[in-house]
Amino acid sequence: MDELSRNDQTTNRVKGVLEAVEIVLLSGLTGQEDNLDGTKGTPPSNTVPNNCNSDYFKPLRWGVDSLYLSYxxxxxxxxxxxxxSLKTLAQERKDLAAKxxxxxxxxxxEVKDKSSGLFPFTIEDNSFQIRxxxxxAKALPMAYxxxxxxxxxYKTPPDAESHLRSLLYPLGEISPPNVSRIDLFVDFASNEDMESWTRSAWVTKASGLSQFVEHQTFTGWSIGAGGVVMARLYNKRIEIQKSNKLYLEPLWREAGWDGESNVWRLEFQLKSELLKQLGFTSLPGIEGNLNGIWRYLMTDWLKLTIxxxxxxxxxxxxVHPLWNLLAATDWKTQGGPLLRTYSPSRVPSEESVARRALTSLASIGALRGLSNFDDAVDALEDAMYKCLDGQAFDLGITHNALFQEKVEILQRKYNTRLNPPLPEVEDKTFAKEYRRQTQGY
Incomplete structure (x- = not known):
């Protein structure tokens, strides 16, 4: 199909939703608010009225997806x-790195054995990666x-930053943070064909534009990769299967998702260079001007057109009707539900652990010709014991001591428990002394 025919089809298809879009936009024209330049403008609307075609567009969540702060x-x-000392420990043998x-x-x-850039230390859990x-160091920030x-x-950006600041206070002297990068997103369900337009439909200040396909399925668009602003419009349901961010699905359902429709995400990545150009470097400053920033992104920097x-x-x-609906997001309202529970640990689910164990169990059954579950369990237990005993013999320790070390390694990785510390000994002899005190030789 040539480009002229595709554009004609796009024009005919969108006429059917233009009236609904007008209703959405008009519903937001009820007041005035400040633009980035201080002038007055019409506020956007964050919800679709009942008489709008919700199959075409249903907003689910919007907010900040990634936040990078420099203290x-x-x-x-x-x-x-x-x-x-802990970083040195992490660079030793695995049994010591667990500490x-x-x-x-x-x-x-977890204290990492390596860091990056000019920051020598990196500590990390499920909530924060702190460099x-x-x-x-005098010229560098204390923490990135x-x-x-x-x-x-789980937490709004101001609440997350407040908690983070409380963690950093005991580490040294800090000042209020600057925002080094912030990613804004809108998750929505839509029956729009996101591959239906050509590259020429994107009107943007960016130079790069790409589209992506996985296994013959169109997955999204990327605009401005590598620049101070990057936009992505992509199939979030496909992405979370790889990133394991399945916690998003209950939040979408709570916002009215039917559990079947595709969920798409429009996301903008804003680096510090752009934020400085716009005059915002602090988190409160950005939070107070998100509508103006969003308007700039959706009208001046990028537009989807017909x-x-x-x-x-x-x-x-x-402007494409889908773009008008996305531009109508109101950042002064709550961007959908938040998680009610959360843990800073990075543990896999018991279900995923059980699946891996079941695969091992089926493998030993296939090796030994065992189709009975209990017989396969006994065979796998015997094989695991022999493996553990052989590794322990090579290291010169008991199999129980080796198993404890393996558990401690994962406790460090998962951020679940604080492992017993090493005994207080001189650095040159701590490994030998640790072995003597814990393994008895």
Whole structure:
């Protein structure tokens, strides 16, 4: 099908929803609010009226998906020494690396054996990835933190930052943070064919534009990759199967998702360079101007249009009705439900562990010709014991001591429990002494 025919089909299809879009937009024209430049503008509407075609567009959630914060300040010398010792520990044998943990107010952080950039220390759990500068560093911020999207599905950005600040206070002197990056998103259900338009329908200041397909299924668009702003419109249901962010599905259902329709996400990634250009570097400043920022992104930086065959001036092309609906998101309202429970640990589900164990059980059954479940359990237990005993013999420790080490390694990785500390001994002899005290030789 040539591009002219595709554009004609797009034009005919969208006429059927234009009236519903007008209803949505008009429902929001009830007051005035400040634009980025201080002028007055019409506020958007965040909900679709009952008489709008909800099969075409149903907003589910909107908010901040990723947040990167930079805290000016200085790490204390005491914490620097502690983290340096734990990082060294993490670089030793696995049995000692399991002790490389750092506890802060209910968070049991894994101390990484490596860090990145100019920050020598990295600690991480399911809520935060915290990179810390050395105590003698003067030009660097004390902490550079990524707040996880999972935690932001549980807490609003201001509440998440407040909790994060309480964790950082004991580590040194800090000042209010600057926002280094923030990702804004809208999740929505729609029966619109997201592949129905051509690349020319995107009118943008960005230079790069890509579309993606997986296993013959169209998965989305990416605009401006690598720039100070990047936009993505993609199938979120497909993505969460890979990222394991299945906690989003109950939130979508709570917002009215039918459990069957495709859920799409429009997401903008804003880096510090753009935020500075817009005049916002603090989290309160950004939070108070999200409607203006969203308006800039949806009108000045990027638009989805219906290409005209008679008008070559792209800025005059009519805006696609789906884009009008997305632009009507009201960032001054609550962006849908939040998780009621949350854990900072990174544990896999018991179901996923059971699935892996069941695969091992079926494998031993196939190897030994055992179709009875209980017989296969006995055979797998025997094989695991022999394997554990052989590894322990090679290391010169008991099989129970080795199994404890394996558990502690995962407790560090999962952030579930604080492992017993090493005995207080000199650095040069702590490994040997630890072995002597814990394994008895």
């Amino acid at each position: 000016p300040g200085q790490l204390s010398e005491v914490v620097d020494k502690e983290l340096r 490389a943990q750092y506890s802060l107010d209910g968070h049991i952080f 810390l500068s050395a105590s003698h 933190v990524k707040v996880s999207s999972h935690y932001l599905a 290409p005209s065959q008679t008008d070559k001036t792209r800025s005059r092309w009519p």
